[in-house]
Amino acid sequence: MTRTAEQRRTDAKVVYDAYMALCPTRQVMATVGDKWAGLVVNALADGPRRHGELRTRIAGASQKMLTQTLRALERDGLVTRTVTPSVPVRVDYELTALGRSLLPVLQALKAWSETHIEDVLTAREAYDAREAANA
Amino acid sequence: MTRTAEQRRTDAKVVYDAYMALCPTRQVMATVGDKWAGLVVNALADGPRRHGELRTRIAGASQKMLTQTLRALERDGLVTRTVTPSVPVRVDYELTALGRSLLPVLQALKAWSETHIEDVLTAREAYDAREAANA
Protein backbone atom coordinates (compact mmCIF):
# COMPACT_ATOMS: atom_id res chain seq x y z
CA MET A 1 0.00 0.00 0.00
CA THR A 2 2.10 2.83 1.28
CA ARG A 3 4.90 0.70 -0.04
CA THR A 4 4.48 1.62 -3.64
CA ALA A 5 6.69 4.68 -3.71
CA GLU A 6 9.24 3.04 -1.50
CA GLN A 7 9.24 -0.04 -3.66
CA ARG A 8 9.82 1.88 -6.84
CA ARG A 9 12.78 3.65 -5.34
CA THR A 10 14.29 0.41 -4.17
CA ASP A 11 13.90 -1.02 -7.64
CA ALA A 12 15.57 2.01 -9.11
CA LYS A 13 18.46 1.58 -6.74
CA VAL A 14 18.91 -2.03 -7.72
CA VAL A 15 18.89 -1.10 -11.38
CA TYR A 16 21.37 1.62 -10.61
CA ASP A 17 23.67 -0.70 -8.72
CA ALA A 18 23.56 -3.20 -11.55
CA TYR A 19 24.40 -0.43 -13.97
CA MET A 20 27.27 0.81 -11.87
CA ALA A 21 28.66 -2.67 -11.40
CA LEU A 22 28.86 -3.09 -15.15
CA CYS A 23 30.59 0.21 -15.79
CA PRO A 24 34.34 -0.25 -15.99
CA THR A 25 34.89 3.45 -16.13
CA ARG A 26 33.28 4.02 -12.78
CA GLN A 27 35.26 1.22 -11.22
CA VAL A 28 38.47 2.72 -12.49
CA MET A 29 37.36 6.18 -11.46
CA ALA A 30 36.77 4.86 -7.99
CA THR A 31 40.47 4.09 -7.87
CA VAL A 32 42.19 6.83 -9.81
CA GLY A 33 39.68 9.46 -8.83
CA ASP A 34 40.42 8.69 -5.23
CA LYS A 35 41.65 11.56 -3.15
CA TRP A 36 45.24 10.29 -2.96
CA ALA A 37 45.69 7.58 -5.57
CA GLY A 38 46.51 10.00 -8.35
CA LEU A 39 49.18 11.71 -6.25
CA VAL A 40 50.72 8.40 -5.32
CA VAL A 41 50.86 7.13 -8.87
CA ASN A 42 52.45 10.39 -9.91
CA ALA A 43 54.95 10.19 -7.10
CA LEU A 44 55.89 6.71 -8.28
CA ALA A 45 56.23 7.74 -11.91
CA ASP A 46 59.98 8.35 -11.59
CA GLY A 47 60.73 5.03 -9.96
CA PRO A 48 60.37 3.00 -6.78
CA ARG A 49 59.78 4.82 -3.53
CA ARG A 50 59.83 3.82 0.09
CA HIS A 51 56.84 4.29 2.28
CA GLY A 52 58.48 7.09 4.22
CA GLU A 53 59.55 8.88 1.06
CA LEU A 54 56.01 8.91 -0.20
CA ARG A 55 54.81 10.19 3.12
CA THR A 56 57.24 13.11 2.88
CA ARG A 57 56.59 13.70 -0.76
CA ILE A 58 52.85 13.81 -0.51
CA ALA A 59 52.70 15.77 2.73
CA GLY A 60 49.15 16.04 3.90
CA ALA A 61 48.29 12.40 3.58
CA SER A 62 48.13 10.67 6.92
CA GLN A 63 50.04 7.45 7.28
CA LYS A 64 46.76 5.63 7.36
CA MET A 65 45.53 7.06 4.09
CA LEU A 66 48.85 6.41 2.42
CA THR A 67 48.84 2.77 3.43
CA GLN A 68 45.21 2.43 2.52
CA THR A 69 45.77 3.98 -0.88
CA LEU A 70 48.83 1.88 -1.58
CA ARG A 71 47.00 -1.27 -0.67
CA ALA A 72 44.14 -0.36 -2.96
CA LEU A 73 46.58 0.26 -5.80
CA GLU A 74 48.35 -2.98 -5.05
CA ARG A 75 45.06 -4.82 -5.06
CA ASP A 76 44.23 -3.39 -8.46
CA GLY A 77 47.61 -4.49 -9.76
CA LEU A 78 48.89 -0.96 -10.33
CA VAL A 79 51.79 -1.11 -7.90
CA THR A 80 53.96 -3.78 -6.36
CA ARG A 81 54.95 -3.88 -2.73
CA THR A 82 58.38 -5.25 -1.92
CA VAL A 83 59.32 -6.01 1.64
CA THR A 84 62.98 -6.31 2.58
CA PRO A 85 63.05 -8.10 5.93
CA SER A 86 66.01 -6.21 7.32
CA VAL A 87 65.99 -4.54 10.71
CA PRO A 88 64.19 -2.28 10.60
CA VAL A 89 61.92 -3.39 7.81
CA ARG A 90 62.18 -1.67 4.47
CA VAL A 91 59.27 -1.48 2.07
CA ASP A 92 59.44 -0.27 -1.51
CA TYR A 93 56.57 0.50 -3.84
CA GLU A 94 56.85 0.51 -7.58
CA LEU A 95 54.50 0.92 -10.51
CA THR A 96 53.66 -2.20 -12.49
CA ALA A 97 53.37 -2.18 -16.27
CA LEU A 98 49.65 -1.71 -15.78
CA GLY A 99 50.28 1.19 -13.48
CA ARG A 100 52.62 2.81 -15.96
CA SER A 101 50.06 2.39 -18.73
CA LEU A 102 47.79 4.61 -16.70
CA LEU A 103 50.30 7.44 -16.60
CA PRO A 104 49.48 8.85 -20.06
CA VAL A 105 45.83 9.07 -19.13
CA LEU A 106 46.69 10.84 -15.94
CA GLN A 107 48.93 13.14 -17.93
CA ALA A 108 46.08 13.93 -20.28
CA LEU A 109 43.87 14.77 -17.36
CA LYS A 110 46.63 16.84 -15.85
CA ALA A 111 47.19 18.63 -19.14
CA TRP A 112 43.52 19.44 -19.48
CA SER A 113 43.45 20.66 -15.92
CA GLU A 114 46.42 22.94 -16.33
CA THR A 115 45.12 24.27 -19.60
CA HIS A 116 41.61 24.98 -18.47
CA ILE A 117 41.90 25.58 -14.78
CA GLU A 118 41.82 29.32 -15.34
CA ASP A 119 38.61 29.10 -17.28
CA VAL A 120 37.13 27.02 -14.52
CA LEU A 121 38.26 29.42 -11.83
CA THR A 122 36.98 32.38 -13.80
CA ALA A 123 33.63 30.69 -14.28
CA ARG A 124 33.57 29.87 -10.60
CA GLU A 125 34.22 33.45 -9.56
CA ALA A 126 31.62 34.75 -11.94
CA TYR A 127 29.12 32.25 -10.61
CA ASP A 128 29.86 33.07 -7.00
CA ALA A 129 29.62 36.78 -7.70
CA ARG A 130 26.23 36.24 -9.28
CA GLU A 131 25.16 34.21 -6.28
CA ALA A 132 26.31 36.90 -3.86
CA ALA A 133 24.36 39.48 -5.84
CA ASN A 134 21.17 37.44 -5.62
CA ALA A 135 21.57 36.90 -1.90
CA MET B 1 44.35 24.14 26.75
CA THR B 2 42.01 21.52 25.48
CA ARG B 3 42.47 23.41 22.29
CA THR B 4 45.82 21.98 21.46
CA ALA B 5 44.72 18.90 19.60
CA GLU B 6 42.00 20.82 17.90
CA GLN B 7 44.44 23.52 16.94
CA ARG B 8 46.94 21.13 15.47
CA ARG B 9 44.25 19.54 13.43
CA THR B 10 43.27 22.89 12.05
CA ASP B 11 46.85 23.79 11.23
CA ALA B 12 47.45 20.51 9.48
CA LYS B 13 44.31 21.00 7.51
CA VAL B 14 45.43 24.44 6.44
CA VAL B 15 48.74 23.13 5.19
CA TYR B 16 46.95 20.39 3.36
CA ASP B 17 44.41 22.73 1.89
CA ALA B 18 47.14 25.09 0.72
CA TYR B 19 48.81 22.23 -1.09
CA MET B 20 45.60 21.09 -2.63
CA ALA B 21 44.69 24.59 -3.69
CA LEU B 22 47.86 24.78 -5.76
CA CYS B 23 47.13 21.61 -7.68
CA PRO B 24 44.88 22.22 -10.68
CA THR B 25 44.62 18.54 -11.38
CA ARG B 26 43.15 17.79 -8.00
CA GLN B 27 40.67 20.61 -8.38
CA VAL B 28 39.54 19.21 -11.67
CA MET B 29 39.51 15.68 -10.30
CA ALA B 30 37.28 16.88 -7.51
CA THR B 31 34.74 17.74 -10.17
CA VAL B 32 35.09 15.08 -12.85
CA GLY B 33 35.96 12.35 -10.40
CA ASP B 34 32.76 13.07 -8.58
CA LYS B 35 30.35 10.21 -8.24
CA TRP B 36 27.85 11.66 -10.70
CA ALA B 37 29.54 14.42 -12.67
CA GLY B 38 31.05 12.06 -15.21
CA LEU B 39 27.72 10.40 -15.87
CA VAL B 40 26.02 13.75 -16.26
CA VAL B 41 28.61 15.09 -18.67
CA ASN B 42 28.31 11.91 -20.67
CA ALA B 43 24.53 12.15 -20.68
CA LEU B 44 24.84 15.68 -22.00
CA ALA B 45 27.32 14.72 -24.70
CA ASP B 46 24.60 14.25 -27.33
CA GLY B 47 22.91 17.55 -26.68
CA PRO B 48 20.78 19.53 -24.22
CA ARG B 49 18.70 17.66 -21.70
CA ARG B 50 15.99 18.61 -19.29
CA HIS B 51 16.32 18.01 -15.60
CA GLY B 52 13.74 15.23 -15.69
CA GLU B 53 15.39 13.55 -18.66
CA LEU B 54 18.67 13.39 -16.82
CA ARG B 55 16.92 12.01 -13.80
CA THR B 56 15.48 9.21 -15.91
CA ARG B 57 18.65 8.66 -17.86
CA ILE B 58 20.91 8.42 -14.88
CA ALA B 59 18.47 6.44 -12.74
CA GLY B 60 19.86 6.00 -9.30
CA ALA B 61 20.82 9.57 -8.70
CA SER B 62 18.49 11.22 -6.27
CA GLN B 63 16.99 14.48 -7.38
CA LYS B 64 19.09 16.20 -4.79
CA MET B 65 22.37 14.77 -6.05
CA LEU B 66 21.45 15.56 -9.62
CA THR B 67 20.73 19.18 -8.81
CA GLN B 68 23.84 19.39 -6.68
CA THR B 69 26.01 17.92 -9.42
CA LEU B 70 24.52 20.14 -12.08
CA ARG B 71 25.08 23.22 -9.98
CA ALA B 72 28.70 22.24 -9.44
CA LEU B 73 29.19 21.74 -13.16
CA GLU B 74 27.45 25.02 -13.86
CA ARG B 75 29.66 26.76 -11.35
CA ASP B 76 32.76 25.40 -13.03
CA GLY B 77 31.51 26.62 -16.38
CA LEU B 78 31.08 23.14 -17.84
CA VAL B 79 27.34 23.33 -18.39
CA THR B 80 24.76 26.06 -18.92
CA ARG B 81 21.41 26.15 -17.25
CA THR B 82 18.56 27.63 -19.25
CA VAL B 83 15.27 28.39 -17.58
CA THR B 84 12.15 28.80 -19.69
CA PRO B 85 9.56 30.50 -17.48
CA SER B 86 6.56 28.69 -18.88
CA VAL B 87 4.00 26.91 -16.74
CA PRO B 88 5.25 24.59 -15.55
CA VAL B 89 8.83 25.74 -15.60
CA ARG B 90 11.20 24.12 -18.04
CA VAL B 91 14.93 23.87 -17.44
CA ASP B 92 17.50 22.71 -19.94
CA TYR B 93 21.12 21.84 -19.32
CA GLU B 94 23.74 21.89 -22.03
CA LEU B 95 27.49 21.44 -22.23
CA THR B 96 29.53 24.57 -22.80
CA ALA B 97 32.56 24.63 -25.10
CA LEU B 98 34.65 24.05 -22.01
CA GLY B 99 32.50 21.11 -21.05
CA ARG B 100 32.79 19.60 -24.51
CA SER B 101 36.56 20.02 -24.41
CA LEU B 102 36.55 17.69 -21.46
CA LEU B 103 34.82 14.92 -23.38
CA PRO B 104 37.96 13.59 -25.12
CA VAL B 105 39.70 13.26 -21.78
CA LEU B 106 36.75 11.40 -20.36
CA GLN B 107 36.80 9.21 -23.44
CA ALA B 108 40.48 8.46 -22.90
CA LEU B 109 39.79 7.47 -19.35
CA LYS B 110 36.88 5.37 -20.50
CA ALA B 111 39.03 3.72 -23.14
CA TRP B 112 41.74 2.87 -20.65
CA SER B 113 39.15 1.52 -18.28
CA GLU B 114 37.56 -0.72 -20.84
CA THR B 115 40.91 -1.93 -22.07
CA HIS B 116 42.42 -2.71 -18.71
CA ILE B 117 39.46 -3.46 -16.50
CA GLU B 118 40.04 -7.16 -16.92
CA ASP B 119 43.63 -6.89 -15.77
CA VAL B 120 42.48 -4.92 -12.78
CA LEU B 121 39.77 -7.41 -11.92
CA THR B 122 42.18 -10.31 -12.35
CA ALA B 123 44.71 -8.63 -10.08
CA ARG B 124 41.98 -7.93 -7.60
CA GLU B 125 40.86 -11.56 -7.51
CA ALA B 126 44.42 -12.78 -7.13
CA TYR B 127 44.99 -10.34 -4.33
CA ASP B 128 41.81 -11.29 -2.54
CA ALA B 129 42.60 -14.97 -2.92
CA ARG B 130 46.00 -14.38 -1.38
CA GLU B 131 44.38 -12.46 1.45
CA ALA B 132 41.89 -15.23 2.08
CA ALA B 133 44.71 -17.76 2.18
CA ASN B 134 46.55 -15.73 4.80
CA ALA B 135 43.47 -15.32 6.94
Added chain:
DNA sequence: CCGCATCCTACTTGATACTG
Protein backbone atom coordinates in the same frame (compact mmCIF):
# COMPACT_ATOMS: atom_id res chain seq x y z
C1' DC C 1 60.61 1.76 10.07
C1' DC C 2 56.24 -0.01 8.66
C1' DG C 3 51.52 -0.82 9.22
C1' DC C 4 47.57 -2.35 11.88
C1' DA C 5 43.62 -1.53 15.08
C1' DT C 6 40.84 1.56 17.53
C1' DC C 7 38.23 5.48 18.33
C1' DC C 8 36.28 9.66 16.89
C1' DT C 9 34.89 13.49 13.87
C1' DA C 10 33.19 15.50 9.76
C1' DC C 11 31.63 15.31 5.28
C1' DT C 12 28.72 13.18 1.96
C1' DT C 13 24.56 11.03 0.68
C1' DG C 14 19.84 9.92 0.76
C1' DA C 15 14.78 10.11 2.11
C1' DT C 16 11.08 13.08 2.77
C1' DA C 17 8.30 17.01 2.68
C1' DC C 18 7.41 21.59 1.15
C1' DT C 19 7.68 26.07 -2.09
C1' DG C 20 7.39 28.50 -6.66
Added chain:
DNA sequence: CAGTATCAAGTAGGATGCGG
Protein backbone atom coordinates in the same frame (compact mmCIF):
# COMPACT_ATOMS: atom_id res chain seq x y z
C1' DC D 1 8.43 20.21 -13.22
C1' DA D 2 12.26 22.17 -10.79
C1' DG D 3 14.36 23.24 -6.72
C1' DT D 4 15.10 23.83 -1.53
C1' DA D 5 15.23 22.50 3.47
C1' DT D 6 15.67 19.31 7.01
C1' DC D 7 16.95 15.24 9.28
C1' DA D 8 18.93 10.62 9.64
C1' DA D 9 22.65 7.50 8.28
C1' DG D 10 26.65 5.76 6.11
C1' DT D 11 31.34 6.37 4.94
C1' DA D 12 35.79 8.52 4.59
C1' DG D 13 39.44 10.71 6.90
C1' DG D 14 42.49 11.58 10.80
C1' DA D 15 44.80 10.97 15.63
C1' DT D 16 46.85 7.87 18.53
C1' DG D 17 48.95 3.82 20.51
C1' DC D 18 50.61 -1.01 19.90
C1' DG D 19 52.99 -4.86 17.52
C1' DG D 20 56.22 -6.92 14.04
